Amino acid sequence: xxxxxxxYRVDNRSFTVGSVIDLSIPTxxxxxxxxxxxxxxxxxxxxxxxxxxxxxxxxxxxENKLEIHRSNFYLYPTKPIRYDNVFLFKNLQDAQNxxxxxSIPNLYEVExxxxxxxxxxxxxCLDILMSALDKTDPEATVSELSQIMDDYWSGKFTDNPVxxxxxxxxxxxxxxxx
Numbered sequence: 001x002x003x004x005x006x007x008y009r010v011d012n013r014s015f016t017v018g019s020v021i022d023l024s025i026p027t028x029x030x031x032x033x034x035x036x037x038x039x040x041x042x043x044x045x046x047x048x049x050x051x052x053x054x055x056x057x058x059x060x061x062x063e064n065k066l067e068i069h070r071s072n073f074y075l076y077p078t079k080p081i082r083y084d085n086v087f088l089f090k091n092l093q094d095a096q097n098x099x100x101x102x103s104i105p106n107l108y109e110v111e112x113x114x115x116x117x118x119x120x121x122x123x124x125c126l127d128i129l130m131s132a133l134d135k136t137d138p139e140a141t142v143s144e145l146s147q148i149m150d151d152y153w154s155g156k157f158t159d160n161p162v163x164x165x166x167x168x169x170x171x172x173x174x175x176x177x178x
Contacts, residue, residue: 002113007088007165008095009108009172021086021110021172055102058130065129069149076153080118080166088112088172090163094123097162109176116171123162125152 009021063082070076088110089095099107129148150156157163 002115004111004113006175007090007110007112007172008092008178009086009088009110009174010095010099010102010104011106011108012104014106015108015174015177017174017177019174020170021108021174023084023086023169058133059102061133062126062129065133065145066126066149066152069146070153075150079153082166084169085118085166086169086172088165088167089123090165092178094162098123107178108174109178110172111175112165112167112172116168117165118168119153119166120155121152121164121166122155122157123164124158124160125149125156127162128158 011021015021067082070079070081089098092109095107099105125148129145129152132145132148151158
Protein backbone atom coordinates (compact mmCIF):
# COMPACT_ATOMS: atom_id res chain seq x y z
CA UNK A 1 0.00 0.00 0.00
CA UNK A 2 1.39 3.38 -1.03
CA UNK A 3 1.77 6.24 1.39
CA UNK A 4 0.12 9.58 0.60
CA UNK A 5 1.07 13.06 1.68
CA UNK A 6 -0.52 16.50 1.66
CA UNK A 7 1.04 19.35 -0.32
CA TYR A 8 0.00 22.75 -1.70
CA ARG A 9 -0.35 23.99 -5.26
CA VAL A 10 -0.31 27.62 -6.41
CA ASP A 11 -1.93 28.03 -9.82
CA ASN A 12 -3.52 30.61 -12.12
CA ARG A 13 -6.03 28.00 -13.22
CA SER A 14 -9.23 27.11 -11.39
CA PHE A 15 -9.77 23.59 -10.11
CA THR A 16 -12.53 21.98 -8.05
CA VAL A 17 -12.26 19.48 -5.22
CA GLY A 18 -11.61 16.08 -6.79
CA SER A 19 -9.80 17.55 -9.82
CA VAL A 20 -6.26 16.51 -10.63
CA ILE A 21 -3.59 19.08 -11.40
CA ASP A 22 -2.58 18.41 -14.98
CA LEU A 23 -0.66 20.03 -17.79
CA SER A 24 -3.22 19.53 -20.54
CA ILE A 25 -4.12 23.20 -20.47
CA PRO A 26 -1.48 25.97 -20.57
CA THR A 27 1.34 25.15 -18.23
CA UNK A 28 2.82 27.42 -15.62
CA UNK A 29 5.76 28.20 -17.91
CA UNK A 30 3.58 29.00 -20.92
CA UNK A 31 1.48 31.23 -18.67
CA UNK A 32 4.61 32.96 -17.36
CA UNK A 33 5.77 33.76 -20.88
CA UNK A 34 2.30 35.00 -21.87
CA UNK A 35 2.09 37.15 -18.73
CA UNK A 36 5.56 38.54 -19.38
CA UNK A 37 4.58 39.62 -22.90
CA UNK A 38 1.26 41.10 -21.75
CA UNK A 39 2.92 43.12 -19.00
CA UNK A 40 5.66 44.27 -21.34
CA UNK A 41 3.00 45.77 -23.62
CA UNK A 42 1.16 47.39 -20.69
CA UNK A 43 4.39 48.91 -19.33
CA UNK A 44 4.22 51.56 -22.04
CA UNK A 45 1.19 53.07 -20.32
CA UNK A 46 1.50 51.85 -16.71
CA UNK A 47 4.97 51.93 -15.15
CA UNK A 48 3.61 50.54 -11.86
CA UNK A 49 3.69 47.08 -13.47
CA UNK A 50 7.47 47.19 -13.92
CA UNK A 51 8.35 45.24 -10.74
CA UNK A 52 5.87 42.47 -11.54
CA UNK A 53 7.15 42.19 -15.13
CA UNK A 54 10.75 42.12 -13.92
CA UNK A 55 10.05 39.34 -11.38
CA UNK A 56 8.40 37.22 -14.06
CA UNK A 57 11.31 37.79 -16.43
CA UNK A 58 13.76 36.71 -13.73
CA UNK A 59 11.67 33.63 -12.93
CA UNK A 60 11.78 32.57 -16.58
CA UNK A 61 15.59 33.01 -16.63
CA UNK A 62 15.97 30.89 -13.50
CA GLU A 63 13.80 28.09 -14.87
CA ASN A 64 15.70 28.09 -18.16
CA LYS A 65 19.09 28.00 -16.42
CA LEU A 66 18.00 25.13 -14.15
CA GLU A 67 16.83 23.10 -17.14
CA ILE A 68 20.00 23.77 -19.13
CA HIS A 69 22.12 22.81 -16.12
CA ARG A 70 20.12 19.62 -15.57
CA SER A 71 20.23 18.48 -19.17
CA ASN A 72 23.38 19.86 -20.80
CA PHE A 73 25.93 18.93 -18.20
CA TYR A 74 24.71 15.36 -17.79
CA LEU A 75 24.98 15.75 -14.04
CA TYR A 76 21.37 14.94 -13.29
CA PRO A 77 20.03 12.78 -16.13
CA THR A 78 17.51 11.03 -13.89
CA LYS A 79 16.02 14.25 -12.56
CA PRO A 80 12.69 15.37 -14.03
CA ILE A 81 12.27 18.07 -16.63
CA ARG A 82 10.76 20.94 -14.67
CA TYR A 83 8.66 22.14 -17.62
CA ASP A 84 6.89 18.78 -17.90
CA ASN A 85 5.87 18.30 -14.29
CA VAL A 86 3.86 19.80 -11.45
CA PHE A 87 5.38 21.74 -8.54
CA LEU A 88 3.94 21.54 -5.06
CA PHE A 89 4.97 23.09 -1.77
CA LYS A 90 5.27 20.96 1.34
CA ASN A 91 4.11 23.80 3.61
CA LEU A 92 1.07 26.03 3.30
CA GLN A 93 2.96 29.16 4.43
CA ASP A 94 5.54 28.69 1.67
CA ALA A 95 2.78 28.30 -0.92
CA GLN A 96 1.08 31.47 0.36
CA ASN A 97 4.37 33.40 0.18
CA UNK A 98 4.91 32.24 -3.41
CA UNK A 99 1.34 33.16 -4.31
CA UNK A 100 1.81 36.70 -2.99
CA UNK A 101 5.25 37.18 -4.56
CA UNK A 102 4.13 36.23 -8.06
CA SER A 103 0.49 37.39 -7.80
CA ILE A 104 -0.92 33.94 -8.49
CA PRO A 105 -4.44 33.80 -7.08
CA ASN A 106 -5.43 30.16 -6.58
CA LEU A 107 -4.17 27.94 -3.79
CA TYR A 108 -5.06 24.28 -3.38
CA GLU A 109 -4.41 21.59 -0.83
CA VAL A 110 -3.66 18.38 -2.72
CA GLU A 111 -3.03 14.77 -1.89
CA UNK A 112 -0.26 12.88 -3.65
CA UNK A 113 1.01 9.34 -3.60
CA UNK A 114 4.62 9.60 -2.45
CA UNK A 115 5.75 7.24 -5.22
CA UNK A 116 4.87 10.02 -7.70
CA UNK A 117 7.37 12.46 -6.19
CA UNK A 118 10.14 12.76 -8.77
CA UNK A 119 12.30 15.29 -6.91
CA UNK A 120 12.39 17.06 -3.57
CA UNK A 121 14.23 20.35 -3.71
CA UNK A 122 14.66 23.59 -1.83
CA UNK A 123 12.91 26.43 -3.62
CA UNK A 124 15.15 28.81 -1.64
CA CYS A 125 17.91 27.82 -4.09
CA LEU A 126 15.79 29.29 -6.89
CA ASP A 127 15.34 32.50 -4.89
CA ILE A 128 19.12 32.69 -4.38
CA LEU A 129 19.66 32.11 -8.09
CA MET A 130 17.06 34.77 -8.91
CA SER A 131 18.86 37.29 -6.67
CA ALA A 132 22.20 36.50 -8.29
CA LEU A 133 20.73 36.95 -11.78
CA ASP A 134 19.05 40.17 -10.66
CA LYS A 135 22.42 41.94 -10.62
CA THR A 136 21.87 42.69 -6.95
CA ASP A 137 24.82 40.34 -6.60
CA PRO A 138 27.19 41.36 -9.40
CA GLU A 139 29.99 39.33 -7.82
CA ALA A 140 28.24 36.03 -8.50
CA THR A 141 30.50 33.91 -10.66
CA VAL A 142 29.55 31.15 -13.04
CA SER A 143 30.88 28.59 -10.56
CA GLU A 144 28.76 30.09 -7.77
CA LEU A 145 25.65 29.95 -9.95
CA SER A 146 26.51 26.39 -10.90
CA GLN A 147 26.88 25.47 -7.22
CA ILE A 148 23.42 26.86 -6.43
CA MET A 149 21.94 24.77 -9.23
CA ASP A 150 23.88 21.71 -8.05
CA ASP A 151 22.52 22.22 -4.55
CA TYR A 152 18.98 22.32 -5.91
CA TRP A 153 19.28 19.24 -8.12
CA SER A 154 21.19 17.22 -5.51
CA GLY A 155 18.51 17.90 -2.91
CA LYS A 156 20.64 19.97 -0.52
CA PHE A 157 18.70 22.31 1.73
CA THR A 158 19.52 25.84 2.82
CA ASP A 159 19.27 26.93 6.46
CA ASN A 160 15.67 28.04 5.82
CA PRO A 161 14.41 25.58 3.24
CA VAL A 162 11.24 25.99 1.20
CA UNK A 163 10.51 22.36 0.35
CA UNK A 164 9.21 21.79 -3.16
CA UNK A 165 7.97 18.50 -4.60
CA UNK A 166 8.10 17.87 -8.33
CA UNK A 167 5.48 15.27 -9.22
CA UNK A 168 4.12 13.57 -12.30
CA UNK A 169 1.29 15.49 -13.96
CA UNK A 170 -2.22 14.30 -13.13
CA UNK A 171 -1.15 12.69 -9.84
CA UNK A 172 -2.04 15.48 -7.40
CA UNK A 173 -5.72 15.51 -6.44
CA UNK A 174 -7.31 18.68 -5.07
CA UNK A 175 -8.82 17.95 -1.66
CA UNK A 176 -9.43 21.55 -0.53
CA UNK A 177 -9.53 25.02 -2.04
CA UNK A 178 -7.79 27.54 0.19
